[in-house]
Amino acid sequence: MSSSIDDGEIARAHASLGLTTEVADSAVYDRTVDRFRSRGIALPTFGELADPSTIPAARLAPLAGLDRNEPDSRNLFRVHWFGGLDGSGPHDVPDYIELPSEMTGVEARIVLAFGNRFPMIKAHKVLAAYACLVPRLVTGRFDPTAHRAVWPSTGNYARGGIAISRIMDCRGVAVLPEGMSKARFDWLEQWTLDPANDIIRTPGTESNVKEIYDTCNELEKDPEIEIINQFSEFSNHLGHYSVTGPALSRVFEHATADSGDARLAAYVSASGSGGTLGAGDYLKDNYGARIVAVEALECPTLLENGFGDHNIQGIGDKHVPLIHNVMNTDDVVAVSDRSTDALDALFNTPAGKAHLVDRVGLDPALVDALQHMGYSSSCNALAAIKIAKERGLGRDDVIVSVATDGSELYDAERTEYLASHHPNGYDSVAAAADFGRELEAGDTAKHLELTEQERRRVFNLGYFTWVEQQGTDFGDFTARADQRFWDGMRHFVAEWDEQIVEFNARTGTRDDD
Numbered sequence: 362m363s364s365s366i367d368d369g370e371i372a373r374a375h376a377s378l379g380l381t382t383e384v385a386d387s388a389v390y391d392r393t394v395d396r397f398r399s400r401g402i403a404l405p406t407f408g409e410l411a412d413p414s415t416i417p418a419a420r421l422a423p424l425a426g427l428d429r430n431e432p433d434s435r436n437l438f439r440v441h442w443f444g445g446l447d448g449s450g451p452h453d454v455p456d457y458i459e460l461p462s463e464m465t466g467v468e469a470r471i472v473l474a475f476g477n478r479f480p481m482i483k484a485h486k487v488l489a490a491y492a493c494l495v496p497r498l499v500t501g502r503f504d505p506t507a508h509r510a511v512w513p514s515t516g517n518y519a520r521g522g523i524a525i526s527r528i529m530d531c532r533g534v535a536v537l538p539e540g541m542s543k544a545r546f547d548w549l550e551q552w553t554l555d556p557a558n559d560i561i562r563t564p565g566t567e568s569n570v571k572e573i574y575d576t577c578n579e580l581e582k583d584p585e586i587e588i589i590n591q592f593s594e595f596s597n598h599l600g601h602y603s604v605t606g607p608a609l610s611r612v613f614e615h616a617t618a619d620s621g622d623a624r625l626a627a628y629v630s631a632s633g634s635g636g637t638l639g640a641g642d643y644l645k646d647n648y649g650a651r652i653v654a655v656e657a658l659e660c661p662t663l664l665e666n667g668f669g670d671h672n673i674q675g676i677g678d679k680h681v682p683l684i685h686n687v688m689n690t691d692d693v694v695a696v697s698d699r700s701t702d703a704l705d706a707l708f709n710t711p712a713g714k715a716h717l718v719d720r721v722g723l724d725p726a727l728v729d730a731l732q733h734m735g736y737s738s739s740c741n742a743l744a745a746i747k748i749a750k751e752r753g754l755g756r757d758d759v760i761v762s763v764a765t766d767g768s769e770l771y772d773a774e775r776t777e778y779l780a781s782h783h784p785n786g787y788d789s790v791a792a793a794a795d796f797g798r799e800l801e802a803g804d805t806a807k808h809l810e811l812t813e814q815e816r817r818r819v820f821n822l823g824y825f826t827w828v829e830q831q832g833t834d835f836g837d838f839t840a841r842a843d844q845r846f847w848d849g850m851r852h853f854v855a856e857w858d859e860q861i862v863e864f865n866a867r868t869g870t871r872d873d874d
């Protein structure tokens with residue numbers, strides 16, 4: 362999409378879309394400093410989260426005796442990809458899994474970094490929540506002593522936001538569809554300060570984001586409410602660009618240390634807010650990787666302007682997020698929730714695991730690790746397989762992706778699924794059928810390579826949500842078609858980091874430096 366936008370207009374669009382380093386209200390800033398000083402809260406920089414080996418040893422030492430799932434501000438220094446399931450770390454390389462060819466049926470190497478190592482919510486969305494909040498804190502835009510932070514989401518981001526609100530001793534409000542997983546609601550009941558008022562259930566399921574926006578627009582009339590909308594917060598994109606991108610680069614380098622000709626062919630990410638796709642922009646800038654956006658076949662919005670309900674929780678929200686860099690996206694793949702439901706059963710039942718070990722010949726340790734792949738993770742794996750087939754990728758090609766959360770968040774759904782789809786038990790025949798259908802015979806249908814025209818179609822589709830429905834300025838909306846809009850926002854991360862350092866100096870809570 363050609364654009365005649367100049368640098369001044371790009372800077373104006375950044376400011377109007379909330380990308381700024383200017384302190385908005387020094388009284389709010391001072392109150393925030395006081396709150397953080399009194400609670401002893403120290404903030405990590407984006408640079409430290411990208412490469413936690415740079416976190417001073419004195420700051421890491423107390424983590425050894427602290428449960429990673431405790432609502433303790435020291436756990437902010439675990440909001441990175443390099444932690445272990447047991448809370449250990451930071452390690453040199455994020456935990457990841459490489460899916461063997463016997464399982465995927467393709468030669469290309471498929472690696473996924475495990476997100477359930479993140480603290481407090483066992484999903485990487487706590488990083489998005491931190492990335493969206495911290496620029497506000499260090500620019501006097503959020504007052505933890507007065508504001509209530511509202512976290513609109515289909516689940517994990519709301520949990521991340523509530524965790525961070527609670528650490529700050531501030532009221533956080535989760536707005537999410539009533540049909541999301543029981544595990545998400547159970548967690549929210551435990552973590553919100555006032556569950557009756559701080560968990561707002563909106564109608565519908567996964568793809569009912571419009572209903573979430575309607576509720577937020579109502580709530581926003583209260584001046585003490587601050588909506589922190591992951592779908593339109595560019596710091597969500599930047600957090601993944603600057604933290605997830607380098608972490609995945611470390612995974613790629615580690616996985617290919619002994620393979621001289623390996624190339625990072627593609628980055629695959631199922632899109633909810635589109636934040637995680639931001640890591641793809643980093644991997645494209647640094648390795649030339651293709652960026653593959655994935656959605657649910659039952660709600661094929663990017664693929665064919667479609668809509669519908671599905672069970673791949675966290676993705677496919679029936680609109681094009683404002684922070685999705687559509688004009689830099691190369692492929693769209695749709696995966697059915699029937700497939701992800703089936704893989705969840707295959708990976709997490711005794712008969713499924715036995716099939717993978719005894720019949721397919723997979724390493725039992727690898728099969729055990731498949732439990733760390735929730736629905737959207739196996740969705741990413743299936744999309745990676747499709748891309749490998751469609752593009753004829755070979756053994757030197759590596760596809761990198763993420764496992765945002767693990768299957769432990771979907772135990773209740775699995776019980777229900779097994780009862781309704783396999784009332785006589787999930788046995789070896791069912792496992793063989795699922796493996797054959799979903800992995801061995803996986804097809805390349807529902808893949809679309811984005812030509813310029815297709816990119817424009819997807820980009821333009823966003824107009825109806827953002828400009829018509831949510832009132833985004835037309836110039837801000839169209840500025841996003843120009844890659845200089847995206848390249849020109851990278852500098853904010855280093856500047857916010859300087860502000861975080863300054864903020865910590867004022868609170869006096871980073872005596873480790």
Ligand SMILES: Cc1ncc(COP(=O)(O)O)c(C=O)c1O
Nearest residue numbers: 517633634635636637675737765
């Ligand atoms: C389980 C899961 N997978 C994938 C995503 C999509 O990530 P993003 O919102 O960064 O696009 C989410 C978002 O909440 C999620 O919860």
